[in-house]
Amino acid sequence: MKLILLGAPGAGKGTQADILSKKLGISTISTGNILRAAMKNGTPVGLRAKEYVESGKLVPDEVVIGIVQERLAEKDCAGGYILDGMPRTIPQAEALERGGIDIDCALSIEVEDAVIVERMSGRRTCPDCGASFHIKANPPKAEGICDNCGAALTIRRDDAPETVRDRLATYHAETEPLKAFYAERGKLKTVDNQPTIEATTAEIEKALGL
Numbered sequence: 001m002k003l004i005l006l007g008a009p010g011a012g013k014g015t016q017a018d019i020l021s022k023k024l025g026i027s028t029i030s031t032g033n034i035l036r037a038a039m040k041n042g043t044p045v046g047l048r049a050k051e052y053v054e055s056g057k058l059v060p061d062e063v064v065i066g067i068v069q070e071r072l073a074e075k076d077c078a079g080g081y082i083l084d085g086m087p088r089t090i091p092q093a094e095a096l097e098r099g100g101i102d103i104d105c106a107l108s109i110e111v112e113d114a115v116i117v118e119r120m121s122g123r124r125t126c127p128d129c130g131a132s133f134h135i136k137a138n139p140p141k142a143e144g145i146c147d148n149c150g151a152a153l154t155i156r157r158d159d160a161p162e163t164v165r166d167r168l169a170t171y172h173a174e175t176e177p178l179k180a181f182y183a184e185r186g187k188l189k190t191v192d193n194q195p196t197i198e199a200t201t202a203e204i205e206k207a208l209g210l
């Protein structure tokens with residue numbers, strides 16, 4: 001299964017990707033997590049990406065395309081993968097096609113902007129392993145502590161309300177056209193956000209025929 005998860009920032013792509021990757025036994029490639037790790041480690045890619053990521057702007061296509069091409073060439077991707085947060089622009093999707101990447105499905109999680117803004121204020125992220133939690137919908141077992149690795153959870157700088165509004169505007173302008181791109185290729189499936197994470201997972205599984 002080669003799956004692309006589409007949806008606004010905060011739609012739950014990362015959360016659902018984690019659940020699906022465990023269920024299907026395939027890796028998730030999250031460009032956001034890769035970029036944040038690169039920034040933390042001060043690599044050349046991280047230094048280049050920092051100002052874009054922190055201000056909620058898209059990192060230039062060529063940077064992201066390079067990262068994903070390298071990552072997809074790794075052994076664990078041979079049997080399939082879930083792309084979370086890439087492609088985010090038409091040129092990125094075209095680059096995947098040019099690279100011979102034939103995906104099975106682009107699945108869009110549909111959430112209203114007002115719900116996203118509300119939801120992002122409760123998001124907590126692990127700066128060490130990238131895991132994501134929500135204070136109400138998906139709280140960690142111990143408050144403020146990552147379930148996976150025990151690090152102290154933080155609020156992503158780009159989750160500040162004014163940055164979230166900019167990221168939503170970017171989503172509608174640059175990323176949402178990907179729905180038509182994949183619909184034209186007969187690859188688009190959409191699911192509506194549900195009141196709980198589990199209910200959204202159930203909708204996704206139904207859409208994918210799992």
Ligand code: AMP
Nearest residue numbers: 031032052053057058059064085086088
């Ligand atoms: P995310 O964790 O998916 O919300 O991504 C966080 C930030 O990383 C985005 O706001 C962008 O600055 C950057 N980013 C992640 N994926 C991409 C992508 N495919 N294209 C451009 N920028 C990206």
